[in-house]
Amino acid sequence: xxxxxxxxxxxxxxxxxxxxxxxxxxxxxxxxxxxxxxxxxxxxxxxxxxxxxxxxxxxxxxxxxxxxxxxxxxxxxxxxxxxxxxxxxxxxxxxxxxxxxxxxxxxxxxxxxxxxxxxxxxxxxxxxxxxxxxxxxxxxxxxxxxxxxxxxxxxxxxxxxxxxxxxxxxxxxxxxxxxxxxxxxxxxxxxxxxxxxxxxxxxxxxxxxxxxxxxxxxxxxxxxxxxxxxxxxxxxxxxxxxxxxxxxxxxxxxxxxxxxxxxxxxxxxxxxxxxxxxxxxxxxxxxxxxxxxxxxxxxxxxxxxxxxxxxxxxxxxxxxxxxxxxxxxxxxxxxxxxxxxxxxxxxxxxxxxxxxxxxxxxxxxxxxxxxxxxxxxxxxxxxxxxxxxxxxxxxxxxxxxxxxxxxxxxxxxxxxxxxx
Amino acid sequence: xxxxxxxxxxxxxxxxxxxxxxxxxxxxxxxxxxxxxxxxxxxxxxxxxxxxxxxxxxxxxxxxxxxxxxxxxxxxxxxxxxxxxxxxxxxxxxxxxxxxxxxxxxxxxxxxxxxxxxxxxxxxxxxxxxxxxxxxxxxxxxxxxxxxxxxxxxxxxxxxxxxxxxxxxxxxxxxxxxxxxxxxxxxxxxxxxxxxxxxxxxxxxxxxxxxxxxxxxxxxxxxxxxxxxxxxxxxxxxxxxxxxxxxxxxxxxxxxxxxxxxxxxxxxxxxxxxxxxxxxxxxxxxxxxxxxxxxxxxxxxxxxxxxxxxxxxxxxxxxxxxxxxxxxxxxxxxxxxxxxxxxxxxxxxxxxxxxxxxxxxxxxxxxxxxxxxxxxxxxxxxxxxxxxxxxxxxxxxxxxxxxxxxxxxxxxxxxxxxxx
Numbered sequence: 001x002x003x004x005x006x007x008x009x010x011x012x013x014x015x016x017x018x019x020x021x022x023x024x025x026x027x028x029x030x031x032x033x034x035x036x037x038x039x040x041x042x043x044x045x046x047x048x049x050x051x052x053x054x055x056x057x058x059x060x061x062x063x064x065x066x067x068x069x070x071x072x073x074x075x076x077x078x079x080x081x082x083x084x085x086x087x088x089x090x091x092x093x094x095x096x097x098x099x100x101x102x103x104x105x106x107x108x109x110x111x112x113x114x115x116x117x118x119x120x121x122x123x124x125x126x127x128x129x130x131x132x133x134x135x136x137x138x139x140x141x142x143x144x145x146x147x148x149x150x151x152x153x154x155x156x157x158x159x160x161x162x163x164x165x166x167x168x169x170x171x172x173x174x175x176x177x178x179x180x181x182x183x184x185x186x187x188x189x190x191x192x193x194x195x196x197x198x199x200x201x202x203x204x205x206x207x208x209x210x211x212x213x214x215x216x217x218x219x220x221x222x223x224x225x226x227x228x229x230x231x232x233x234x235x236x237x238x239x240x241x242x243x244x245x246x247x248x249x250x251x252x253x254x255x256x257x258x259x260x261x262x263x264x265x266x267x268x269x270x271x272x273x274x275x276x277x278x279x280x281x282x283x284x285x286x287x288x289x290x291x292x293x294x295x296x297x298x299x300x301x302x303x304x305x306x307x308x309x310x311x312x313x314x315x316x317x318x319x320x321x322x323x324x325x326x327x328x329x330x331x332x333x334x335x336x337x338x339x340x341x342x343x344x345x346x347x348x349x350x351x352x353x354x355x356x357x358x359x360x361x362x363x364x365x366x367x368x369x370x371x372x373x374x375x376x377x378x379x380x381x382x383x384x385x386x387x388x389x390x391x392x393x394x395x396x397x398x399x400x401x402x403x404x405x406x407x408x409x410x411x412x413x414x415x416x417x418x419x420x
Numbered sequence: 421x422x423x424x425x426x427x428x429x430x431x432x433x434x435x436x437x438x439x440x441x442x443x444x445x446x447x448x449x450x451x452x453x454x455x456x457x458x459x460x461x462x463x464x465x466x467x468x469x470x471x472x473x474x475x476x477x478x479x480x481x482x483x484x485x486x487x488x489x490x491x492x493x494x495x496x497x498x499x500x501x502x503x504x505x506x507x508x509x510x511x512x513x514x515x516x517x518x519x520x521x522x523x524x525x526x527x528x529x530x531x532x533x534x535x536x537x538x539x540x541x542x543x544x545x546x547x548x549x550x551x552x553x554x555x556x557x558x559x560x561x562x563x564x565x566x567x568x569x570x571x572x573x574x575x576x577x578x579x580x581x582x583x584x585x586x587x588x589x590x591x592x593x594x595x596x597x598x599x600x601x602x603x604x605x606x607x608x609x610x611x612x613x614x615x616x617x618x619x620x621x622x623x624x625x626x627x628x629x630x631x632x633x634x635x636x637x638x639x640x641x642x643x644x645x646x647x648x649x650x651x652x653x654x655x656x657x658x659x660x661x662x663x664x665x666x667x668x669x670x671x672x673x674x675x676x677x678x679x680x681x682x683x684x685x686x687x688x689x690x691x692x693x694x695x696x697x698x699x700x701x702x703x704x705x706x707x708x709x710x711x712x713x714x715x716x717x718x719x720x721x722x723x724x725x726x727x728x729x730x731x732x733x734x735x736x737x738x739x740x741x742x743x744x745x746x747x748x749x750x751x752x753x754x755x756x757x758x759x760x761x762x763x764x765x766x767x768x769x770x771x772x773x774x775x776x777x778x779x780x781x782x783x784x785x786x787x788x789x790x791x792x793x794x795x796x797x798x799x800x801x802x803x804x805x806x807x808x809x810x811x812x813x814x815x816x817x818x819x820x821x822x823x824x825x826x827x828x829x830x831x832x833x834x835x836x837x838x839x840x
Contacts, residue, residue: 017757017781100802106791108801115813116783198813219639219814240836247838337437359831361437363536371526371834380839381528381830382520393535393618393827394639395815407813410801411779414791416660418667419800 002189008177009196012117012142015174020114020140024091026169027138031087033165035080038130041161042076048157049126056124056150064254069124069151079130079158082385086134089384092402093140107413114140115407116198117174119190120387121212123204124150129158132203133176135387139405142174144197146190148204149182156180191216203388206315221396221404223388226256226343227315228373229336231358233329233349234265238272240370241348242279247372248346250283254317256389257344257376261312261322263332269296269325277301289323297323312339329354333361340364342391344373365391365398422609428597429616432537432562435594440534440560444511446589447558451507453585455500458550461581462496468577469546476544476570484674489544489571499550499578502805506554509804512822513560527833534560535827536618537594539610540807541632543624544570549578552623553596555807559825562594564617566610568624569602576600611636623808626735641816641824643808646676646763647735648793649756651778653749653769654685658692660790661768662699667792668766670703674737676809677764677796681732681742683752689716689745697721709743717743732759749774753781760784762811764793785811785818 038045049071056066092112099109118141120132129145136143147155159178166175179190191200194217201221202212213220230248232241248259264272273296277287280303287297288307297304311322312335326332336345346368347358355369366376376399378386383401390396396404458465469491476486512532519529538561540552549565556563567575579598586595599610611620614637621641622632633640650668652661668679684692693716697707700723707717708727717724731742732755746752756765766788767778775789786796796819798806803821810816816824 017753017783021780102800102802106795106800214637217634219812221814237836243836244838251839333437360441363437364829366830366832368832369834371832371837372839374839375526375832375837376830380522380526382522392639394641397827398830407817409784410786410796410818412786412788412791412795414789416657416663417791417795418664419671419792419794 002186005179005181005186005189006193008179009117009144009190009193012144012174012177013196015172016114016116016142018172019137019142019175020093020116022140022171026171027091027140028087030165030169030171031083031134031138033168034130034133034162035083037161037165038076038080038083038158041157042073045076045154045157045161046071046073048153051153052151061150065124065150069126069154071126071154075127079127082127082131083134086138086385089138089402091138092406097408104417105415106417109411109413110408111411112403112406113409115405117142117144117196118405119144119146119193119197119200119218121146121187121190121200121202121204121208123148123208126151126154126158128203129155129178130162131385132387133162135385135402135405137175139402141405142176144177144179144190146179146187152180152182188215191218194218201388221388221390221400222392223390223400224256225315225341225391226258226389227260227313227339227341228257228343229261229263229340229345230259230373231263231332231336231345231347232265232268232272233332233347233351233354234267235351235354236268236272236348237350237370238268238275241272242276244346244348244370244372245276246279248374249280249285249321250319251372251374253319255374256315257373258317259321259346259373260315261324261339263324263326263335264293265332266292266325266327269293273297273323277303284319286320287323288320290325292325293323296325315341329357333358337361337363342393343389344368344376346371346373365389422606425599425601425606425609426613428599429537429564429610429613432564432594432597433616435592436534436536436562438592439557439562439595440513440536442560442591446591447511447560448507450585450589450591451503451554451557453588454550454553454582455503457581457585458496458500458503458578461577462493465496465574465577465581466491466493468573471573472571481570485544485570489546489574491546491574495547499547502547502551503554506558506805509558509822511558512826517828524837525835526837529831529833530828531831532823532826533829535825537562537564537616538825539564539566539613539617539620539638541566541607541610541620541622541624541628543568543628546571546574546578548623549575549598550582551805552807553582555805555822555825557595559822561825562596564597564599564610566599566607572600572602608635611638614638621808641808641810641820642812643810643820644676645735645761645811646678646809647680647733647759647761648677648763649681649683649760649765650679650793651683651752651756651765651767652685652688652692653752653767653771653774654687655771655774656688656692656768657770657790658688658695661692662696664766664768664790664792665696666699668794669700669705669741670739671792671794673739675794676735677793678737679741679766679793680735681744681759683744683746683755684713685752686712686745686747689713693717693743697723704739706740707743708740710745712745713743716745735761749777753778757781757783762813763809764788764796766791766793785809
């Protein structure tokens with residue numbers, strides 16, 4: 001088992017040089033062929049998915065997870081279309097980021113290159129296979145995919161179809177591999193393949209991400225945990241605040257850029273919170289507040305509860321939010337910087353100085369003034385697509401597009417220079 | 421003990437916001453005052469260093485290490501001058517890296533910010549204290565220094581002097597701290613302070629770096645291991661090749677950008693290697709070759725030895741080099757990519773296509789044509805100063821200047837936008 005895993009990682013490592021040098025036309029043509037292959041193999045893929053779905057039902061997989069696991073014609077079309085979209089994105093590889101001549105005549109250029117081998121560890125969402133492959137391949141990287149056991153038949157069928165396209169284009173086979181074994185030992189061994197794999201990106205829930213962070217020796221980019229705050233300042237346009245919080249909380253539940261916590265200035269809490277409650281009632285949003293928030297919301301309201309310390313740091317991914325009252329902007333900033341996950345936070349205010357301070361002092365990947373946190377997304381940011389949203393500060397922060405999957409190297413042109 | 425460590429890390433974490441927002445003038449003035457403070461406290465610092473030196477001698481510390489540990493008036497002046505140089509560098513913080521308006525009216529800016537809290541783990545070189553503090557502080561980061569026990573008295577005296585300057589400028593005290601405890605438990609606990617520390621940079625030998633990589637849960641940037649190659653192509657200017665290898669091998673021994681391995685095309689080996697041997701003889705450079713290299717060098721020469729497999733991957737940091745003969749450019753590239761540490765490699769050639777292929781296909785932070793690997797250095801690259809040379813591909817690669825100590829965040833200006 002481990003020998004198979006090791007060989008697969010070694011092959012990707014060996015092929016990284018050739019994959020990193022593929023020209024843009026070849027990469028784009030391959031992505032289009034891979035999209036075609038998905039549709040040409042629709043029957044096998046949907047049959048394989050039916051097996052996963054049946055097993056999921058037998059094991060009483062929750063409805064939400066079953067829905068993520070399910071493939072049908074339209075979803076497969078969406079995956080194929082995703083690959084075609086990536087083909088249209090600009091190729092980041094080879095960009096000369098800077099070049100200058102030094103006093104000794106050396107010409108030093110900084111050139112964008114692929115990272116090498118990227119491992120993606122994900123759960124039961126078969127669409128991640130084509131998404132992750134597309135972005136890794138377009139950025140010149142070899143992708144090693146490790147999906148959850150619940151989707152293994154689907155993943156094998158999808159990856160086989162795409163590999164067929166790679167073979168037709170004579171792409172080195174290390175460009176795309178799937179780890180078919182789904183036991184924990186293999187996953188743990190994979191996370192330690194530091195000699196062959198340059199980067200691990202876990203895509204999934206907090207448990208998966210924490211497990212990768214704790215066990216991997218390969219560098220990891222943490223993604224997608226979002227305890228996102230909206231702060232309603234005393235100088236807020238209250239109607240706008242209601243509108244933005246409603247959007248950030250309810251437009252799509254269960255995503256990392258949804259609002260989980262709100263912070264309200266005491267000066268307007270009494271007036272504002274009942275309006276917010278009324279607007280969120282139709283979605284049955286439970287509001288867990290501190291004592292003054294509960295007082296303002298109405299302690300007898302069925303959806304109002306007392307918050308515990310744990311609530312301030314919780315990403316509910318559900319129709320629940322915490323409500324904290326503060327006496328000042330300082331207190332709001334301190335509260336948010338203490339409990340957030342550095343993903344996305346917004347302030348609603350009409351005051352210029354308050355807005356600027358919030359932008360400067362909140363330690364988060366994306367900081368908004370008067371807009372919904374739901375915009376934290378590669379497409380919305382104009383990056384074309386995203387491999388995830390980084391909540392750490394090294395290498396990439398916030399929505400990660402193709403550039404986040406690249407590194408650089410220095411190339412130096414000399415004519416005999418030696419160091420004095 | 422751990423409570424003290426934790427409090428020190430927590431304080432730095434708390435102060436990171438204020439330190440990250442310090443204006444450039446305040447930072448520069450503080451760096452200059454810190455430089456003055458080093459000289460004002462010269463007597464205490466040199467006395468403290470004398471204690472470390474005496475203990476080192478008692479423990480039979482090797483002469484090379486004693487030399488690195490030793491401080492005197494000129495070296496202290498050099499440290500103070502280093503801080504003044506950093507004050508003169510451009511402040512990277514606050515740079516607007518991009519800003520654009522999206523179709524929905526959102527204005528999305530990408531702004532350079534500090535990383536937060538940077539931990540530096542180093543060995544018995546007291547000058548690292550002021551170097552690391554200067555670069556971390558100028559880039560808006562809080563620095564937590566953990567030096568080796570051999571230099572603890574020197575480090576305490578140096579850091580105390582600089583902290584005095586910080587207090588005079590009302591800089592939050594988390595901006596600079598030294599972990600005074602030098603036992604292994606404290607070091608290990610420090611490497612796991614992930615809630616408070618954003619980045620660890622080990623500065624020292626391979627053992628130190630590996631220990632940090634293996635034990636840390638905080639992200640690490642690996643630096644400074646260099647098995648650097650020079651490839652002498654069949655189309656090389658042989659005189660230039662001798663000159664460059666002599667420089668790369670002997671100009672300074674024991675540094676990471678020194679040449680450790682040479683690769684020579686078979687077509688010129690017989691002619692070239694005796695010239696190289698003659699030029700390196702005055703430095704007593706031992707040459708460990710494969711069988712044909714030994715044949716060309718002369719098996720009876722006192723400095724010629726047979727190489728073992730282990731030699732190809734060894735960073736000697738000594739007057740020794742390995743010599744590999746290859747039949748082709750392909751073989752040279754494959755050999756180098758297999759055994760290098762992704763630091764710096766050079767080719768000597770007059771052939772355009774060969775040069776271009778080497779630049780493209782060698783997987784290394786710095787790839788040279790016709791120049792010495794010894795130029796891989798922050799100052800030589802025009803970065804002003806360096807905190808180390810990264811041999812990994814995430815975040816920063818090659819010589820790391822102030823920018824490598826920064827991250828970015830997105831700031832988004834809206835006027836009520838919600839996601840449809």
